[in-house]
Amino acid sequence: MMIINLIGLVLIALIVWWFWLYKPAKAVDASADNITVVVNNGIYQPSRIKVFEGKKTTLQFLRKDGSPCAATVLFPAFEISEELPLNANKTIELPSMLTGEYLFHCPMKMYTGTLIVEKE
Amino acid sequence: MNKIIKNNTDKKTQELIIDGASCASCVGKIEVALRSIDGVDSAEMNFALRTVTVTGTVEIELLIKAVESIGYNAKSAEDKSDDELIDEKDIADQKYYKSLMRQVWIALGLGIPLMVYSLAGGPMTVDTSLERGVWFFIGILCAAIMYFSGKHFYIGAWKSFTNHTANMDTLIALGTGTAWIYSMVVVFFPMILPEMARHVYFEATAMIIGLIDLGLALEVKARGRTSEAIKRLIGLQAKTARVVRDVNGKPQEIDIAIEQVLLNDIVRVRPGEKISVDGIVIQGYTSIDESMLTGEPMPVEKSEEDEVVAGTLNKTGSILFKATRVGKDTALAQIINMVKRAQNSKPSIGRLADVISAYFVPVVMITSIVSALVWLNFGPDPAVAFAVVSATTVLIIACPCALGLATPMSVMVGVGKAAEAGVLIRNGEALQTASKITAMILDKTGTITEGAPKVTDVLIADESYSESYILKAASSLESGSEHPLAQAIVDSTIQSGIDPETVTDFNAIAGHGVQATFKGRELLFGNQKLMLKNGVPLMEFVEKAQKLADEAKTPMYLAIDKKLAAIIAVSDPIKADSVSAIKRLQANGIRVVMLTGDNKATANAVAKKVGITEVFAEVLPEDKSNKVAELQAQGEIVGMTGDGINDAPALALANVGFAIGTGTDVAIESADITLMRGSLHGLADAIAVSKATLRNIKQNLFGAFIYNVAGVPFAAGLLYPFFGLLLNPVIAGAAMAFSSLTVVTNANRLRFFKPQEH
């Protein structure tokens, strides 16, 4: 019984670490070329995108997931919200941005991604 | 990384639309520029259509750059119109719906018989080797169903897990996965479990997958309906336009696709046709039905110099107009954009649910583990079985779908509903605040009144003059003046078909009026002071003038050869429905205050007519925002309604700024809420819609919270010690599917909301 309880506690600790404490991996650089963000299976891929400050950026979105959750992407900081057609490219133009991190996500925040704006 | 690789070497034919090519000589330049690109085989331009057809292996972006480098604009002719995009979306949704329904039937095809068997009291336990064999077979069938009908949950769960995020897929995959693995353990190693716990839950796995797929499918269906407003707006766009262009050196009228209409094109519209792009009429006279955009039922008359708006319907005459805004710049396109954006923004009331759904899933996973541990430690026999059931049920019932859908669904319908009534709501926040307004400040001129003074009365004092002669004399006198009242007289007389003539010896006497000679007669036109100064007897007309002044009109005396000829009264008429609209606001318990730069007497007279008791008169334009602040200091949530540029600071300071954009002149970006027609009923409509939407959101949030917050403890077995009740995972699956469906359906109910007019 002790062992089972211990396993349970370790699992809880792992959940906390994996979902909340873990620092995410490197971001994909979007400054050089158009990047296509694929919306599928519950995630944006890539989900961390690096862009340069003061530059207009365009992102391509390609939604392969039919779930209604995934149908809209929001960039709340820039008042952008776009419908993503199923299985078709959608270009989203972002204004030039100040240094910082900006979230983009679906209306339910199940799909989330981060724009990392850096100085050149 | 997912870069699109662009080294397609196939030959293809592409079409570009060229903007800025005004002369035939441009054709050669453009063709040469395109042909000189490596990989372009041919480039041919159709000057009439302003299109170039290019064959070769070059990507369209390069072609566009080449055209731009020689000073023209180009775009791809294949860019899809909103209309096509919506159709494609519908088709894709339809396909997705069908595939989901197939998955539903497969899963329920196994789930329902198993469920019936178990409910009928059939043993779900594994004791004999025959039972082991049968259950093993069913377990494999169940795995096949998990693959066919539930693959997307497992892939989604895994992908988001590797991405350090968790979503609904995670919960569903964990829940159904736990049930299946436990059942397989029972089949293979029954001996490691106490006899009472040798129970299989394959029916739960199949049923949950089937039910959640069903919920998703119904949601896809219901969602299609919420975007009706956008579809309606997009449907207003014309598909083709008839433009005048040079064909073989001669101007001709040709029909082209709407995307090909360029700035400054001359467009022909015949009766019964839609206006294709925004423009200014350069020839002809017609009446245009703008109701689809503004909600204003009366057709609007248009002649030269008047603006026409894309999407409206030409009723009677044939006109030529010059395109002033095309493509994404038309008012209609901007309205569509704004409605879309507003539909996807969230009022602050919805953000709580956001934060909760973002943290919800890991919390649920932890809850599920804790509940399993509690059952294992303290639960009655068979503790293992209870632990598995409660852990699975917690995972399934906690899906935050309904919570996350609660706000966006209602906002989408509410904003769309408002747009149908000619009310453009800028974002979710404006929608929410509008429902809480306690005081409304109305600017007088242009908001309560028409904003354009008109001649209302002509009282003739000397019967030897006809009314038309009086008007002709007065307007001839005033045609040189720029005073707004003078302008009103000139406009009114021209409208009744009388043209002003020239006068001589014109002399303006400040603060009094004007004086001139008209056809050899001496005219005096102005106030009482002017008449007294010139010794014109006024007799009983002084009282008549006073009576007019009491009615918020401005009376002016006209004397011909020093004898009083008539009184002409001018006033800014109150809009026909201002009184009833203000009554509606007051009936909603809103304190209505009038604000004006006019003098107290006129202001009070107007206020009395429309039933307003509070008046701020003689307010300088720069002081308007102070009045907003004053009311806010009294604790009011202030709405401010105005039409002019000088209202902008007050509109910005108010909790909600309402801009009146009459018809064509839509001040889309300037206010929180834009009323597309002049009527103040738009205000009452906006408030009614926002109240209804907020009520709907609250219902949705309440439903979703109750379901999640009450469902989880119930599923964890909190009721068991008292009532011996433990939630069945299948019931949890059904509840989860139907809770999001309920939310979507409740939001759809808003579509039938009608703001009550009059």
Ligand SMILES: [Cu+2]
């Ligand atoms: Cu969801």
